[in-house]
Amino acid sequence: MDIRESQLPAGVHGRVRTTLLGYLSLTKPRVIELLLVTTIPAMLLAHRGTVDPLLILNTLVGGLLAAAGANTLNCVADADIDKKMKRTERRPLARDIVPRSHALVFGLALSVASFFWLWWTTNMLSAHLAAATIAFYVLVYTLLLKRRTTQNVVWGGAAGCMPVMIGWSAVTGTIQWPALVMFLIIFFWTPPHTWALAMRYKEDYAAAGVPMLPVVATERQVTKQILVYTWLTVAATLALALATGWLYASVAILAGAWFLVMAHQLYGGVRRGEPVKPLRLFLQSNNYLAVVFLALAIDSVLALPTLFTV
Structure with a gap:
């Protein structure tokens, strides 16, 4: 053969x-x-x-x-x-x-x-x-x-x-305010998540002609924007606590504090002129979102008493 x-x-x-x-x-x-x-x-x-x-x-x-x-x-x-x-x-x-x-x-x-x-x-x-x-x-x-x-x-x-x-x-055939708040959580979370990645690969975006913020702005400007949107993200997660039980609220507070610490560390490092690792924030932001929504799922399955009637 x-x-x-x-x-x-x-x-x-x-x-x-x-x-x-x-x-x-x-x-x-x-x-x-x-x-x-x-x-x-x-x-x-x-x-x-x-x-x-x-x-x-x-x-x-x-x-x-x-x-x-x-x-x-x-x-x-x-x-x-x-x-x-x-x-x-x-x-x-x-x-x-x-x-x-x-x-x-x-x-x-x-x-x-x-x-x-x-x-x-x-x-x-x-x-x-x-x-x-x-x-x-x-x-x-x-x-x-x-x-x-x-x-x-x-x-x-x-x-x-x-x-x-x-x-x-x-599930409901409608759109109600908790859905809009969840929308805002992800909406505010996306810029710091994506810009942290873009800081790491800004040469790539520049070569492709894509005007991502880290390509056209200074690292200080970018990390300041990351910090602002991180605060908005955490605020939105806390607003959702009005429709959930104590478990979600507790996790949202703790995870939010952790996320804010990372964002402040990134911004502070750039302000001081220190080498920073924006990819760390990008990776950990995934974990943050997963933890918050996992807590939401468990809280909802257990049907813990809500802090506000939906």
């Missing part, structure tokens, strides 16, 4: 595996983790401790499809700049693993599927919120804001806040 023929199946298998992983990578699975961290607690708070597990599953599936579709379309739109940035140069479209036209069809298919899935399994409001999120993320943030303003992640970050709205509406 010809050796090359015997090796063909393995080669084909490798190419298929690479292509499938490429399509998976387009959806940015690690970014989708935010969906899981925030959607389930929002649903549990909406109807404290008595949410149908099947409804949670269906909402997560619809949300996953929506996030995957939006992220894929984002990769299509950003294919040119992804090739210029070291942080993103290994993405599938930057390496030509997946044809751009195929990725576009894939992203649109996921987006359409998310709308009909949520419409079928939850309600029309949730479906429309998911569709609006995709449109905002791709058309407003990616195509309009990202390459034109330093406030790109401030306003564009609104798309990442929508999973809590979708989760709440899936």
Whole structure:
């Protein structure tokens, strides 16, 4: 037997595996983790401790499809700049693993599927919120804001806040004030989280022509903005305590103090001219958000007495 023929199946298998992983990578699975961290607690708070597990599953599936579709379309739109940035140069479209036209069809298919899935399994409001999120993320943030303003992640970050709205509406069929407060928590959390990462990779953004705040402002200006938004984040988490029990309130206070200490340390280090590690704040901000929303989920499941009647 010809050796090359015997090796063909393995080669084909490798190419298929690479292509499938490429399509998976387009959806940015690690970014989708935010969906899981925030959607389930929002649903549990909406109807404290008595949410149908099947409804949670269906909402997560619809949300996953929506996030995957939006992220894929984002990769299509950003294919040119992804090739210029070291942080993103290994993405599938930057390496030509997946044809751009195929990725576009894939992203649109996921987006359409998310709308009909949520419409079928939850309600029309949730479906429309998911569709609006995709449109905002791709058309407003990616195509309009990202390459034109330093406030790109401030306003564009609104798309990442929508999973809590979708989760709440899936349970209640409405949008009420606790959902809006959860929206604000993530809205205010996004700038310090993203700018800390951008401080570490500002040369990448500069090379790609993306005017992220750390590219056009001094480190002192950036860290001051990070500090302001961190305070707003913590304030929003404390406002949500009016709709929760003592467990969430306690964790929100302790975690908020920890988050503020990190932000003040970063700002103080820059003011003193000391070497700083902004990536530490970026990584720990993920832990902060996870801890706060985990406490919210447990508090809601236990149906602890609320500090305010929702």
